[in-house]
Amino acid sequence: MSAVKDWPAYNAALRVQGKDMTRLHPELMKGFGALSAGAAKTQHLDAKTRELIALAVAVTTRCDGCLDAHVAKALKAGATKAEMAExxxxxxxxxxxxxxTFSLHALDRADLPPA
Structure with missing residues (x-):
């Protein structure tokens, strides 16, 4: 068990909430499923590379559900923990x-008078 988060419980809770969202907005969830399936069908990247990219994006977007899913998929695709770390x-x-970059924007804005 992880010291940070109970990932199996988190995943189970997301699945319950996902079923509720599917009931409330089925077309949205159908579209999300189609988008996800389409993105998974790559011609030039292997599954492991795709999942390592997805994992990095999950971190930059701070999506715990994405992180959980793509770590599992990366492991299934043969990624090592060291490859994930890279x-x-x-x-x-x-x-x-x-x-x-945004700090530079803040400093740029600081050159203007207060609004």
């Missing part, structure tokens, strides 16, 4: 880059 390193670097 993909996560890219996400960490990009998040730091985004923070730097």
């Amino acid at each position: 993909a996560l390193g890219v996400a960490i670097a990009l998040n730091a880059g985004a923070a730097l």
